[in-house]
Amino acid sequence: MSLTIYGAAASRAFRVYWAAEELGLPYEHVAWKFGGPEIKSAEYRAINPNATIPAIVDDGFPLFESLAITLYLARKAGKLWPADLRGEALTYQWTLWGATEVEGPLGQWAYHTMLLPEADRKPPIAEEAARKLPVKLDVLEGALAGRQWLAADAFTIADLNLAAVLFRAPAFGLARWPRVADWHSRCYARPAAQRAVALRNAKP
Ligand SMILES: N[C@@H](CCC(=O)N[C@@H](CS)C(=O)NCC(=O)O)C(=O)O
Known part of the structure; x- marks a missing residue:
């Protein structure tokens, strides 16, 4: 399994790092900043066409929206997810x-x-x-x-x-x-x- 998290932690990407830490998920941290050129690149727009951070690529699956990402990771890990x-x-x-x-x-x-x-x-x-x-x-x-x-x-x-x-x-x-x-x-x-x-x- 490979999880890459895009975005400097001093941004809404913080939410995703917190979730990954809670869930015990290993991840690669790509600390691109908002305002920086990387998040406007074609390479990154292929992952997040909004050209904002955060985004993730989880085993080839790209996802944007910080709070959707945390929900996805928790649901996938089967942790921090209510039972009913x-x-x-x-x-x-x-x-x-x-x-x-x-x-x-x-x-x-x-x-x-x-x-x-x-x-x-x-x-x-x-x-x-x-x-x-x-x-x-x-x-x-x-x-x-x-x-x-x-x-x-x-x-x-x-x-x-x-x-x-x-x-x-x-x-x-x-x-x-x-x-x-x-x-x-x-x-x-x-x-x-x-x-x-x-x-x-x-x-x-
Ligand atoms: N609703 C999005 C907002 C993403 C967002 O606006 N991120 C900011 C950093 S916290 C950003 O990348 N701004 C750069 C820009 O708008 O050019 C989310 O929660 O992921």
């Missing part, structure tokens, strides 16, 4: 909710408060995102009442996907959402998460 249909449904629910409801505002907030060079930051965009995020965090806080994990009695790929989308949530501040803060800490305390964070911080 409802758990599976919750996995899709939280993964899609993360991608469609949370990723946009959290990214906008992070870009326009800390990631972009100061001259390029637009405070109104950050303020609008900061208005949207609490509503979403209230939803997650409610969902975590009386349960430790999102889709089963144990950590699953649903937790990984949403926690990965919420990577920068502690910088936004989670004091008003104690259950979210606790869940986020428990996700990132996992040894595989720590290895993926170390890869991300290594900035190859």
Whole structure:
């Protein structure tokens, strides 16, 4: 079996490295950066025609979309996957909710408060995102009442996907959402998460 993961870990590729680490899958790490010439090349577009990272090639099978990749890897490995249909449904629910409801505002907030060079930051965009995020965090806080994990009695790929989308949530501040803060800490305390964070911080 051969698995190649394309994308520097300091990008959405982080999610895929975290999943591979959790699942114990050996992989080749191709640390191409966004903004770099490699991801615009014809060779890479044959793998991911969007010319974005991440993408994988798994035994000759190319796949893009970070959260689809983590779902595929977990399902294939038969690990971190809920045992029943409802758990599976919750996995899709939280993964899609993360991608469609949370990723946009959290990214906008992070870009326009800390990631972009100061001259390029637009405070109104950050303020609008900061208005949207609490509503979403209230939803997650409610969902975590009386349960430790999102889709089963144990950590699953649903937790990984949403926690990965919420990577920068502690910088936004989670004091008003104690259950979210606790869940986020428990996700990132996992040894595989720590290895993926170390890869991300290594900035190859
Ligand atoms: N929805 C896609 C988004 C992929 C994406 O936009 N990746 C960024 C890096 S995090 C990228 O490659 N940007 C380069 C570009 O848009 O040119 C996913 O989750 O995989």
